[in-house]
Structure formats: structure tokens, C-alpha cells
Amino acid sequence: MTSIAIVGVGETRYAKRLGRDIVELALEAAEEAARDAGIDVREIDGLVAPWAEYAARHELARCLGIDGRFFAASSLSSGAATVSAPLVAEWAIGSKLASVVLCVQAIAWGSERAGDVGRPHAAMKMKAVLELPFGWYPQIVQFAGMARRHMELYGTTEDQLAAVALAARKHASLCENAILRTPLTLEEYRSAPLLADPFRAMDCCLVNDGAAAFLVTSLERARDLRKRPVRVLGVGQGVVPGGEFSNLRPDYLSTGAVFSGPRALARAGITLADVDFVELYDNFTSMVIEQLEDLGFCKKGEGGPFVEGGRIELGGELPVNTSGGQLAQAFVLSANLVVEAVRQLRGECGPRQVEGAEVGLVTGYTGAEHATLVLARDR
Amino acid sequence: MHLPDVDWEVTRPFWDGCRRRELRVPRCRCGTYVWYPQPRCPTCRGREISWVRVSGKATLFTWTKVYRAFLPGYRPPFVTALVELVEDPKLRLATYLRGVEDRKLSLGLPLEVDFEEAEAGIVLPVFRPAE
Numbered sequence: 051m052t053s054i055a056i057v058g059v060g061e062t063r064y065a066k067r068l069g070r071d072i073v074e075l076a077l078e079a080a081e082e083a084a085r086d087a088g089i090d091v092r093e094i095d096g097l098v099a100p101w102a103e104y105a106a107r108h109e110l111a112r113c114l115g116i117d118g119r120f121f122a123a124s125s126l127s128s129g130a131a132t133v134s135a136p137l138v139a140e141w142a143i144g145s146k147l148a149s150v151v152l153c154v155q156a157i158a159w160g161s162e163r164a165g166d167v168g169r170p171h172a173a174m175k176m177k178a179v180l181e182l183p184f185g186w187y188p189q190i191v192q193f194a195g196m197a198r199r200h201m202e203l204y205g206t207t208e209d210q211l212a213a214v215a216l217a218a219r220k221h222a223s224l225c226e227n228a229i230l231r232t233p234l235t236l237e238e239y240r241s242a243p244l245l246a247d248p249f250r251a252m253d254c255c256l257v258n259d260g261a262a263a264f265l266v267t268s269l270e271r272a273r274d275l276r277k278r279p280v281r282v283l284g285v286g287q288g289v290v291p292g293g294e295f296s297n298l299r300p301d302y303l304s305t306g307a308v309f310s311g312p313r314a315l316a317r318a319g320i321t322l323a324d325v326d327f328v329e330l331y332d333n334f335t336s337m338v339i340e341q342l343e344d345l346g347f348c349k350k351g352e353g354g355p356f357v358e359g360g361r362i363e364l365g366g367e368l369p370v371n372t373s374g375g376q377l378a379q380a381f382v383l384s385a386n387l388v389v390e391a392v393r394q395l396r397g398e399c400g401p402r403q404v405e406g407a408e409v410g411l412v413t414g415y416t417g418a419e420h421a422t423l424v425l426a427r428d429r
Numbered sequence: 430m431h432l433p434d435v436d437w438e439v440t441r442p443f444w445d446g447c448r449r450r451e452l453r454v455p456r457c458r459c460g461t462y463v464w465y466p467q468p469r470c471p472t473c474r475g476r477e478i479s480w481v482r483v484s485g486k487a488t489l490f491t492w493t494k495v496y497r498a499f500l501p502g503y504r505p506p507f508v509t510a511l512v513e514l515v516e517d518p519k520l521r522l523a524t525y526l527r528g529v530e531d532r533k534l535s536l537g538l539p540l541e542v543d544f545e546e547a548e549a550g551i552v553l554p555v556f557r558p559a560e
């Protein structure tokens with residue numbers, strides 16, 4: 051168990067396009083998190099802001115009034131970095147490099163990337179030379195390839211992918227700050243056009259603008275603050291071989307969750323049976339199924355049947371992505387997933403509250419990297 | 430459509446080979462295939478890596494049929510795939526599948542390489558069902 055806690059969370063409004071700069075978005079989420087915690091933003095002295103390049107990070111620090119005296123670090127990248135941020139915060143706090151660490155992700159892909167989905171791949175020379183000329187791009191195509199092999203090997207069905215999408219949309223309909231608030235029916239899912247077989251639009255995460263943030267400090271300090279602290283029980287990291295080239299992975303259908311999950315649970319001193327709900331990095335529906343397997347909620351290949359029959363919906367055995375996740379609430383590189391988990395553990399979720407939520411598990415993913423975070427209500 | 434930079438020195442022997450209708454991949458002196466190309470062998474850390482010709486026989490590892498043009502210049506629908514060369518399962522190539530009916534697509538389908546001229550001097554390796 052760690053001796054740190056999450057004490058404040060904040061989000062901007064999520065929308066397809068907000069027309070605002072990412073530093074402005076990050077700042078708004080950070081200020082909201084500080085207000086939520088009852089901490090002056092100028093007390094922040096640690097930053098985990100993996101989206102922010104050098105200049106943007108310093109601009110954010112200047113706007114927060116912490117210019118010139120902050121610590122900044124990140125252990126992993128993108129979504130994995132968000133979820134492993136409490137581990138970095140723990141190191142920083144334990145070594146007295148910082149006392150209040152701000153973790154923030156800001157995205158303006160809705161404004162910036164319309165019609166330009168291939169750019170990040172085209173920018174990598176090896177992909178540009180050995181993958182793009184064969185149409186093996188962008189993310190949707192590569193993940194469709196994984197989903198297809200999962201279906202062929204294990205008998206996973208389109209209706210099982212649909213079950214993940216339907217649960218996300220049902221949960222988002224109960225979340226005020228969600229982009230896709232209309233529930234989805236199986237008929238609507240089945241009749242939507244295929245984009246890259248087996249994926250339809252509702253199998254893919256949103257492309258939007260917005261930011262989400264959370265503050266981490268020592269448990270001791272946390273207990274003197276405004277809201278009931280949410281304890282960080284454990285964080286685990288995992289990396290699989292293959293790096294940025296998912297098609298080269300020896301274990302093509304496993305994520306780094308096979309390593310990060312057990313590490314986080316061991317650190318937390320709990321088992322999966324203690325987990326009341328999960329917030330999983332859902333860039334595509336099939337990734338929810340894969341991570342349920344990799345984390346050990348079911349055996350490899352049994353994730354399809356696992357998500358059937360409402361088991362992952364609110365009221366089911368294991369509610370998954372209770373705000374609608376990145377498929378239906380917003381895509382913020384897992385930061386919205388952490389914020390949602392904290393709110394669930396504080397009992398602040400109103401109509402989508404998981405009854406008696408004591409322990410939640412959150413994951414973040416990026417290419418080869420994976421992180422798992424176990425959070426709990428402070429007693 | 431996105432054409433490869435066939436002059437990039439790291440992968441140039443691959444594309445030179447395709448122009449001669451040969452599939453070539455890097456192999457270390459210790460026998461390890463080094464794919465994608467990289468400056469050190471992952472097995473022995475050696476740097477004596479040379480390009481060798483392989484049979485062009487493969488099996489289907491996975492695929493997706495793409496219905497939408499995600500970047501300009503591609504003409505969907507097409508089937509893009511990963512194939513495993515028979516020499517070593519680590520030799521997994523992204524490629525186009527040609528000449529396979531949708532209902533015949535299945536894991537492990539035996540394939541062989543074919544070459545298509547995309548533009549003068551640029552030849553793409555694609556795969557078809559083995560004879």
C-alpha cells in the first residue's frame with residue numbers, strides 16, 4: 051500500500067470542438083481540481099503532464115503561479131502515463147521533491163486532427179515505409195487486425211463487441227459531462243456501416259477537445275483537506291516487446307496489463323475479488339475485452355462471453371467504464387477514467403453510482419506500455 | 430496513396446529487392462532474422478547483419494477489410510493483412526491480400542508473394558493464395 055491519496059479532481063466540459071488552446075484547457079481542469087481539494091493552486095509543486103512539451107509545461111506553470119519551483123516527470127507515455135502518474139507522485143513526495151503533484155491531460159484533437167488521422171503514423175519513418183504503403187494504418191486498422199484475430203482464435207463475436215459499446219453508451223446517458231448521451235441499441239449497432247472490419251464508429255473512441263486533472267498528496271495531508279481522500283493502494287507498470295509496432299509483438303493479443311495488473315494488486319495487497327468496478331482504457335471495444343482477460347477477470351479468450359448479459363453494466367457483477375469511458379464520455383488519455391473512479395469512491399456519481407463502491411481499478415495504455423491503478427475509499 | 434521512401438537507407442535493400450521481384454529481409458550472422466531492421470541483433474547484439482532472400486511463402490496471421498479511406502488516395506474496400514513468412518514467425522509483414530474471396534479468409538491460409546508496380550521504380554510486395 052502507498053501512503054499517498056488523490057484529493058481533488060477537475061474536468062473541463064467535453065465536446066467535439068471547444069476551440070481553445072490546450073494550455074487553457076489544462077489550466078481550467080487544474081484549477082477545478084485545486085478548488086475541489088480546497089488547495090491553493092500555488093501549492094502545487096509537482097507536474098505530471100505528459101501531453102505538454104517543454105514550452106507548454108512552462109506556460110502552464112506560469113499560469114498556475116508555480117513558475118520556477120516545480121518538479122516535472124513522467125514514467126510512461128500518453129494514457130499509460132496518466133495512470134502511472136500516482137507512482138511518479140509517490141516517488142516525488144517520498145523524496146521531498148514535491149508535496150502536491152498535479153496530473154493533467156489536455157486534448158484538442160477534435161479541433162486539430164479532423165481529417166488527419168494518419169499523421170502520427172506517417173511521422174514515424176519505419177511505419178511510413180513498411181506499414182502505410184499497405185494500408186496498415188491508422189489506429190483503427192491496426193486494432194481491427196487484433197480484434198479479427200481474437201475473433202478467429204476464440205470465437206469472439208460482433209455482438210460481444212457491441213455489448214461493450216452498449217454499456218458505454220448506457221453509462222454515458224447517466225453522465226452530464228459526456229459527449230454521446232443517447233443510448234445505443236443492438237439493432238442500431240448492427241446496422242451501422244463497417245469502417246474497418248469488424249469495427250464500426252461505435253467501436254472507436256471519441257475524437258474531442260477537453261482536459262481532466264487530479265491532485266496527489268501524502269495521505270497525512272489528504273486527511274486534513276476538504277473532501278474524503280481516495281487512497282492510492284497500488285500502481286503497476288508493464289511493457290511488452292515490439293514497442294510502437296504492435297504487429298511485431300510476439301504475444302500479439304496481450305497488453306502490458308498482464309504485468310501491470312498483478313503488480314498493482316500485489317502492491318495494494320488485494321485480489322480482483324475485492325474490486326467493485328473498473329475503468330479500462332477503451333480506445334476500441336475489443337481492448338476492453340482484451341484487458342479483462344489480461345488483468346485476470348477471466349481467462350484469455352473468454353473476454354467475449356464475459357461482457358455479455360449486462361455483466362459489465364451498472365447493476366451488473368463488474369461495472370466497466372461507469373461514465374461512458376473514452377467510447378462515449380470523452381477521450382482524455384485515461385484522465386477522465388481516473389476522475390470518474392475518484393468520484394465513484396467518494397459516492398458523488400448520482401444516478402450512475404456503483405452502490406457500496408470501496409475499491410476501483412483504472413488502466414491506461416499506449417502502444418507497448420500499460421499501467422494499472424488501484425484506488426480505495428479512505429476508511 | 431502513401432508511397433514508401435524507397436531510398437531510405439535503413440530499408441533500401443527491401444525495396445531494391447522488390448524491384449527485382451525478390452523478397453529480402455535482414456539476418457544476423459548468428460542466424461537471427463532482425464525484423465524490423467535495426468542496427469543491432471536482439472539475440473547476440475552483433476552488427477553483422479545482411480539482407481538475405483527468402484522464399485516468399487507465408488501464412489495469414491490476421492487481416493481487416495477496410496471500407497473507408499482514412500487518408501486521401503486509398504481506394505477502399507481493400508484487405509490489408511499481417512502475414513507470417515515461413516522462414517520465421519518473427520517475420521511478420523504488413524501487406525495487401527489479393528485474390529481471396531472474403532469467405533475464404535482464415536488464419537493460417539497459405540500464401541505466396543507477388544509484386545505490383547505502384548509507380549515507376551516502386552514495387553510493392555503483396556500476397557496471394559499459394560498455388
Ligand SMILES: [Zn+2]
Binds near residue numbers: 458471474
Ligand atoms: Zn545475432
